[in-house]
């Protein structure tokens with residue numbers, strides 16, 4: 001059984017990932033923690049609560065960071081709003097909900113749950129990594145207590161999606177990402193190298209809704225503009241970035257990994273660039289020296305990943 005804290009910025013693909021975790025028999029969802037990113041944290045938190053209500057999740061939802069560790073790092077306006085103005089593809093989300101947010105800040109809930117379940121918790125982070133960095137700052141002991149950290153983020157041997165160098169989750173808080181990659185805990189990074197190969201078209205969404213009933217039908221409904229965006233960008237369907245990270249946890253055999261220490265550029269034109277130094281590469285002294293080796297996904301069986309999503313939902 002995987003005890004999971006899902007750190008997220010719902011987010012259309014985040015919503016699919018959350019439903020996947022909720023439905024998976026080997027996953028125990030301990031908490032949902034929210035962060036700014038696909039929309040402001042007020043919206044991503046409201047969206048997470050909406051999904052909790054719609055799907056009957058028992059896990060608490062705690063609100064997290066509203067901005068990056070480096071205050072000037074995130075420009076005020078996003079160039080493209082692929083998740084709609086409200087973060088859920090402009091799907092109508094009621095203002096009044098019957099479920100309430102947990103009173104603790106997200107990073108405190110992470111600390112509490114990791115300490116209460118030593119060696120058992122997986123932090124599954126599919127937005128900016130600010131909450132994880134804040135948890136590490138306040139409680140460095142958790143690095144030795146988590147089971148693993150699985151992230152959706154990075155562009156290791158491919159171009160970024162927010163700049164030529166950077167993937168959105170890393171670019172949006174590059175300093176937090178560098179702290180997460182260089183902490184002494186095992187990170188499994190699922191970046192654009194693999195996620196962009198996992199495309200779900202409208203037939204796939206229909207099949208999902210057919211197999212998963214009303215819960216999956218909600219995912220289909222809020223994904224419509226997101227699918228259009230990816231089709232117009234030349235993809236075969238919507239890229240299900242965040243769900244790939246979930247499946248890297250439940251079905252790691254569907255991915256190929258390389259081991260490398262990773263640093264993140266935190267400033268300048270390359271801000272958010274994830275730079276791996278593979279084992280055995282010899283350079284002079286460098287900023288990678290002494291850093292933990294992490295697992296970076298470099299290959300994926302996309303067909304099997306899509307089949308697993310349908311089966312799980």
Ligand code: BDR
Pocket residue numbers: 011012013014038126127152161167168169241242
């Ligand atoms: C990541 O950015 C967001 O748009 C998605 O939810 C995903 O987590 C992909 O770069």
Ligand code: CA
Pocket residue numbers: 008009010011013014038126127242
């Ligand atoms: Ca996300």
